[in-house]
Amino acid sequence: MIDKIIYLVLEGLKNILRNKGTSFISLFLLSISIFTISMIIVANDNTQKVLQYFRGKYKIEVFFKDNISDQRATSLVSKIRKISGVRTATLIKKEDALRIFKDQFDEDILKVLGYNPLPVSAVVNLSRTKKSGIKIDQIIRNIKSVGSIEKVIYQGSLIKKIEKNYLRFKNKIPYLVGFMILINILLIVNTIRLSLVSRKQLINNLKLIGASKTFILTPFMIEGILISIFSFIFVTPLLIGTVEGFNYLVLNFSSFKAQIELDFTSIMWFYLLVMVITVLSSYRTASSFLKIKA
Amino acid sequence: MIDKIIYLVLEGLKNILRNKGTSFISLFLLSISIFTISMIIVANDNTQKVLQYFRGKYKIEVFFKDNISDQRATSLVSKIRKISGVRTATLIKKEDALRIFKDQFDEDILKVLGYNPLPVSAVVNLSRTKKSGIKIDQIIRNIKSVGSIEKVIYQGSLIKKIEKNYLRFKNKIPYLVGFMILINILLIVNTIRLSLVSRKQLINNLKLIGASKTFILTPFMIEGILISIFSFIFVTPLLIGTVEGFNYLVLNFSSFKAQIELDFTSIMWFYLLVMVITVLSSYRTASSFLKIKA
Amino acid sequence: MIEFKDISFSYKKGKGVTNLNLKLGDGEFNFLIGPTGSGKTTLMRLIYFDLVPDSGTLIVNGFKSKNLSFSKTSKVRKEIGMVFQDYKLLNDRNVYDNISLPLYVLGYPKNQIYDRVDESLELVGLQNKKHHFPDELSGGEQQRASLARAIIKEPSLILADEPTGNLDPVASFELVRLLETINETGTTILMATHNYSLIKGRGLPIYEIKDGTLKQR
Amino acid sequence: MIEFKDISFSYKKGKGVTNLNLKLGDGEFNFLIGPTGSGKTTLMRLIYFDLVPDSGTLIVNGFKSKNLSFSKTSKVRKEIGMVFQDYKLLNDRNVYDNISLPLYVLGYPKNQIYDRVDESLELVGLQNKKHHFPDELSGGEQQRASLARAIIKEPSLILADEPTGNLDPVASFELVRLLETINETGTTILMATHNYSLIKGRGLPIYEIKDGTLKQR
Numbered sequence A, B: 001m002i003d004k005i006i007y008l009v010l011e012g013l014k015n016i017l018r019n020k021g022t023s024f025i026s027l028f029l030l031s032i033s034i035f036t037i038s039m040i041i042v043a044n045d046n047t048q049k050v051l052q053y054f055r056g057k058y059k060i061e062v063f064f065k066d067n068i069s070d071q072r073a074t075s076l077v078s079k080i081r082k083i084s085g086v087r088t089a090t091l092i093k094k095e096d097a098l099r100i101f102k103d104q105f106d107e108d109i110l111k112v113l114g115y116n117p118l119p120v121s122a123v124v125n126l127s128r129t130k131k132s133g134i135k136i137d138q139i140i141r142n143i144k145s146v147g148s149i150e151k152v153i154y155q156g157s158l159i160k161k162i163e164k165n166y167l168r169f170k171n172k173i174p175y176l177v178g179f180m181i182l183i184n185i186l187l188i189v190n191t192i193r194l195s196l197v198s199r200k201q202l203i204n205n206l207k208l209i210g211a212s213k214t215f216i217l218t219p220f221m222i223e224g225i226l227i228s229i230f231s232f233i234f235v236t237p238l239l240i241g242t243v244e245g246f247n248y249l250v251l252n253f254s255s256f257k258a259q260i261e262l263d264f265t266s267i268m269w270f271y272l273l274v275m276v277i278t279v280l281s282s283y284r285t286a287s288s289f290l291k292i293k294a
Numbered sequence C, D: 001m002i003e004f005k006d007i008s009f010s011y012k013k014g015k016g017v018t019n020l021n022l023k024l025g026d027g028e029f030n031f032l033i034g035p036t037g038s039g040k041t042t043l044m045r046l047i048y049f050d051l052v053p054d055s056g057t058l059i060v061n062g063f064k065s066k067n068l069s070f071s072k073t074s075k076v077r078k079e080i081g082m083v084f085q086d087y088k089l090l091n092d093r094n095v096y097d098n099i100s101l102p103l104y105v106l107g108y109p110k111n112q113i114y115d116r117v118d119e120s121l122e123l124v125g126l127q128n129k130k131h132h133f134p135d136e137l138s139g140g141e142q143q144r145a146s147l148a149r150a151i152i153k154e155p156s157l158i159l160a161d162e163p164t165g166n167l168d169p170v171a172s173f174e175l176v177r178l179l180e181t182i183n184e185t186g187t188t189i190l191m192a193t194h195n196y197s198l199i200k201g202r203g204l205p206i207y208e209i210k211d212g213t214l215k216q217r
């Protein structure tokens, strides 16, 4: 029995070596397909991070009414801080505003005008970690409802667009991944079928000798498993390389500072899924092939 | 003789139909590879355009000395305009500056200060069409040498980086394309070899019957040609779709306004090259296969 | 035991066998003769359940050739050793691997397999061709390798379809002698052949098939 | 004309033929006999340049079996019709396509091909199997299809390697008769066989090969 098992495993390995061409091509195709899906997974994992980056850069400026006292402003700012979706809110007093203006425009308005025309304001940063999209309009409305506010300025459309499109994209990910997995299965099925066709003679012989279904199918399943393991070995460095390369490009060619990351846990789960799919579809394809002639 | 030719062409077609699996996989692989190279071609074609876009956005602000007359400033600006790498240079008189400041900061400095503190300046746009990289430092130095200039302000590092990296990338394109074409050839060779292996019996028979090399090889070459034509039919819409999709993304997700274009002439030339490579490598692979046993 | 009751079968493209009635008892040695294209191979394929009769009842070693499942078919075939007319050797394996295959299927331990292969190769006289591939054998040697593969698992039934077609008279004679020896240990044998002079005068039953119908000679 | 002068050849795994001397004149009909594994097929493969002799001179229809190029080999083979011991029919083509292949190679026009195929199928008695695939033929029918493919191009030399192995006595007899008829039109024929009784008493030269050496009988 043990000899039989060793024999079958060795057969699976020999199958690969005997048909180097087919094995190479199926390895290649499987790798491409695994790579693509992995990249989708990485993209999905990192969109959140990119969004956080954008949210982090995004500022809302709140200008208070002219007659407000510093004390009241402080209490209003602490109210703003409690609004859902707000990360920080920093009070900018009249003096601070003057200093900032001087830094930015190199012009001392106080000296020129004799008084400080700049209002008390606050800079509001958005929460980075919220998983659901941030509803800017809602936050603005909440801020305004705090009271004593002259006007609220925000860069507006860009982050709104990004949040909206991210949600739209997120809804489509399941379809995209489903589609890719379908292609994956098609590829594996086609590969196994090619492999079966090229071993028609062997399969026919085994059937005539009275081999059981398991005996005939096991080597093909082992072949499928080995090929998927090889493609994991092949794809993983490629994945790491792509992510690093992308980060390098982003760092060097754009003002964008976020770095994407490879989450090995999700990749591992995905690999496991590929394995299961391979085994199942090898089995199905091979056994449907056996049925052609009872 | 005509019957022989028809026979061979039909054989090529039948080869494809008889081995649907192999044909499908080779079609798939070839398409991927053609698609990738085409994208590199598109990228290369469009980098120039992207650079132009950046150069178009890039402005140098030149501030003249305080005491300069409008007349002299005009003559200096026309000098600047003649510097190589400069597209336009627009004079901004003191009054214009005042108006622009008012537009931007909503503050009438003249009213506040009682005089116009803003200097005469000029906005310099860079040439978009220069094929060689633009040397910013050189241009700045040339502008400064015009005389009566207080200071020159430019956003500096970004475009310099882009220009530099573009040149670096451009130098690597030949290697990249060469590498992809190598992979392309490997794929075609492997496909043809698979196809040959699956028709070993036929080839052996033909040899034993005394068929000439041409007779044996022609169907394989026709098969190769047909498969590459099919992949052209398959890849072309994909290419168009990708370019359009990319443009859509750029338009919707970034502030970047340039659109990339598909240059059908270079794609056509590339397709022709693929065809030639296919025919040559089919021929070489098939005839090397014939040599195994004289 | 093999029993044909009114068996008819025809291929999609016509021809086949009609109304076969035949009973082969356990341990018997029967011959099947008939001109080329008369249905000898068809009859054998019916026995190892490669073809399913259109009508009639066929029982092989207690299994009915009806509602065949994969496992039923494989059970029946495990008990049968077949020498195919076209040998059906695997071209990508050498003689040793070809002949040992049935033993792996039956789950023999490796050391036993090795001994058995040697033994049966000696029986058919191919001991020094163990590492040859099929296309490195002469026609007759391939035929004998096919015989070795059939007898190695000591089946209860041997079906030999024209096993002497590529053998010279001496080798043919020896082959029949070998089958007779095997038959003496209780194995049922059915051998199809064109070589009437080889089998006559042995006192063994000879069935003749002609245009798909059977009669005893 | 075929001329063997001191031809020796051995396979990588040993065995082969040694010191063959043989002269077959144009239009002759010769038989080659010998026990299984004696070298008959090897001798034939040497003639159609599938094997190259290790030493000695071999001339076939004026071509020397030396420094073979693809075009030289193909020229020689165009003149030879071969019946292979294992038939070598293409499994994915029907009988018509298999048999017409040599004519396409020779560049015959299509209508002529059609007529010729019909004619040669009738000669071997397979007229109603035209659309069968090889695995839909009996062993003997495959063998005759192989013969039809060999004679269809009316070659100047026919090499028939054990062409009656799967034929019954009547069909074998008819096959030799057919070859004799073809021989009468001037075709040189060399036929290897085990069936001594079939060929004896025809007054045709018989060569015997044993362990790789040749003698006339």
Ligand SMILES: Nc1ncnc2c1ncn2[C@@H]1O[C@H](COP(=O)(O)OP(=O)(O)OP(=O)(O)O)[C@@H](O)[C@H]1O
Residues within 6 Å of the ligand: C011, C012, C013, C014, C015, C016, C034, C035, C036, C037, C038, C039, C040, C041, C042, C043, C085, D129, D135, D136, D137, D138, D139, D140, D141, D166
């Ligand atoms: N798969 C098939 N489809 C259609 N016809 C077939 C098929 N297999 C065999 N035949 C036909 O059935 C008839 C009987 O074939 P079978 O192989 O049983 O003959 P046989 O007695 O074994 O002949 P031989 O001695 O030549 O091997 C033949 O005429 C053959 O052409």
Ligand SMILES: Nc1ncnc2c1ncn2[C@@H]1O[C@H](COP(=O)(O)OP(=O)(O)OP(=O)(O)O)[C@@H](O)[C@H]1O
Residues within 6 Å of the ligand: C129, C135, C136, C137, C138, C139, C140, C141, C166, D011, D012, D013, D014, D015, D016, D034, D035, D036, D037, D038, D039, D040, D041, D042, D043, D085
């Ligand atoms: N490719 C090969 N490599 C090694 N040995 C071979 C090869 N082909 C044949 N032989 C050996 O050469 C010897 C002669 O083979 P050949 O095929 O010529 O015999 P034959 O006379 O045709 O026999 P048969 O009547 O059985 O067909 C045999 O012992 C065979 O094992």
Ligand SMILES: [Mg+2]
Residues within 6 Å of the ligand: C040, C041, C042, C085, C161, C162, D138, D139, D140
């Ligand atoms: Mg038969």
Ligand SMILES: [Mg+2]
Residues within 6 Å of the ligand: C138, C139, C140, D040, D041, D042, D085, D161
């Ligand atoms: Mg031989």
